[in-house]
Amino acid sequence: MNQPAPFFLDCDTGIDDALALAYLLATPRAELVGIGTVSGNISAAGGARNTLDLLKLAGHPDIPVAVGAHDPQVGTFHGGAPHVHGDNGIGGVDLEPSDREPVEGTAAELLVELARKHAGELRVVAIGPLTNIAEALRLEPNLPALVAELTIMGGAALAPGNITPVAEANIANDPEAAAEVLAADWDVTLVPLDVTMTNVLEESHRQELLASDHAVSQALGEMLGYYFGFYVDIFGRACSAMHDPLAAAIAVRGVELAVAPKVRVQVDTTGGPGRGQTVCDLRGQYVGFPDQRGARCRVVLSIGEEFAPHLLGTMQAAWLSEDEVMRTSASPGL
Ligand code: RIB
Numbered sequence: 013m014n015q016p017a018p019f020f021l022d023c024d025t026g027i028d029d030a031l032a033l034a035y036l037l038a039t040p041r042a043e044l045v046g047i048g049t050v051s052g053n054i055s056a057a058g059g060a061r062n063t064l065d066l067l068k069l070a071g072h073p074d075i076p077v078a079v080g081a082h083d084p085q086v087g088t089f090h091g092g093a094p095h096v097h098g099d100n101g102i103g104g105v106d107l108e109p110s111d112r113e114p115v116e117g118t119a120a121e122l123l124v125e126l127a128r129k130h131a132g133e134l135r136v137v138a139i140g141p142l143t144n145i146a147e148a149l150r151l152e153p154n155l156p157a158l159v160a161e162l163t164i165m166g167g168a169a170l171a172p173g174n175i176t177p178v179a180e181a182n183i184a185n186d187p188e189a190a191a192e193v194l195a196a197d198w199d200v201t202l203v204p205l206d207v208t209m210t211n212v213l214e215e216s217h218r219q220e221l222l223a224s225d226h227a228v229s230q231a232l233g234e235m236l237g238y239y240f241g242f243y244v245d246i247f248g249r250a251c252s253a254m255h256d257p258l259a260a261a262i263a264v265r266g267v268e269l270a271v272a273p274k275v276r277v278q279v280d281t282t283g284g285p286g287r288g289q290t291v292c293d294l295r296g297q298y299v300g301f302p303d304q305r306g307a308r309c310r311v312v313l314s315i316g317e318e319f320a321p322h323l324l325g326t327m328q329a330a331w332l333s334e335d336e337v338m339r340t341s342a343s344p345g346l
């Protein structure tokens with residue numbers, strides 16, 4: 013990807029969603045052309061407000077944001093994850109409110125519109141439950157041919173789940189939608205807990221963000237204070253998993269993949285203890301993961317480099333050069 017590729021982000025903003033958004037705004041490899049929200053960490057409407065406020069803070073007021081599904085395909089929205097992301101979804105941090113409203117129409121409609129406009133080029137990154145993506149598939153059955161790539165943060169291959177013993181939150185919050193999306197006629201990259209729980213952001217990284225003179229970095233550093241609090245019981249120290257920003261970086265090919273076999277993946281939609289599990293056929297590991305005939309899902313199990321320096325470095329590079337540009341244009345005679 014030498015030219016920035018058009019990207020659509022579907023999210024449930026969310027602290028790690030906020031990091032993914034900041035990364036996608038910062039990387040020169042992506043041009044964010046639209047954002048949809050879905051209920052997950054917070055309601056779809058609340059996620060849209062957080063997204064609009066973050067876009068204002070980041071100085072990107074023109075990217076359209078559409079509110080998507082409030083409820084999953086089966087049942088109703090469970091109320092979010094305030095114990096992980098805070099009551100407002102972004103760790104209680106008060107951002108200056110944007111005066112923009114979400115665009116008319118649903119997230120699925122916006123995705124379809126943008127997929128038609130950027131036919132064969134649009135990349136989709138889904139970092140919340142897959143309700144909107146499944147709805148878009150029903151609105152436009154040709155969506156798989158219009159979309160260049162779909163990257164999903166979700167699932168657990170060999171790792172335990174994070175919301176049940178076997179299920180990851182994004183998939184478990186709408187297993188029927190996930191099953192529909194993974195069974196559709198497209199190649200998918202799945203970024204599961206196996207790789208997002210083994211690439212963490214440490215307190216030293218958070219301090220770097222707080223010390224930055226860029227407002228978005230500072231806000232992210234503050235949000236992460238809340239997120240780290242949740243992860244103390246899980247990792248035994250103040251740090252956090254990096255689910256969504258890692259999926260974003262993989263989608264833009266910002267990080268090198270190490271172990272990422274293409275295998276068959278099915279989602280358990282039964283009502284039993286396996287509900288929401290991503291059943292990944294990793295039996296081939298004993299002979300070095302030969303691609304399975306007909307398999308459409310690349311499951312990222314590990315990456316080939318440390319992720320936190322890439323994440324922070326990408327944001328610093330973008331925002332430092334913005335500051336430099338401003339300083340240069342403000343200096344007479346330069
Ligand atoms: O399980 C982690 C995922 O669930 C992340 O996308 C997080 O933001 C939540 O949506």
Ligand code: CA
Nearest residue numbers: 026029139140
């Ligand atoms: Ca998310």
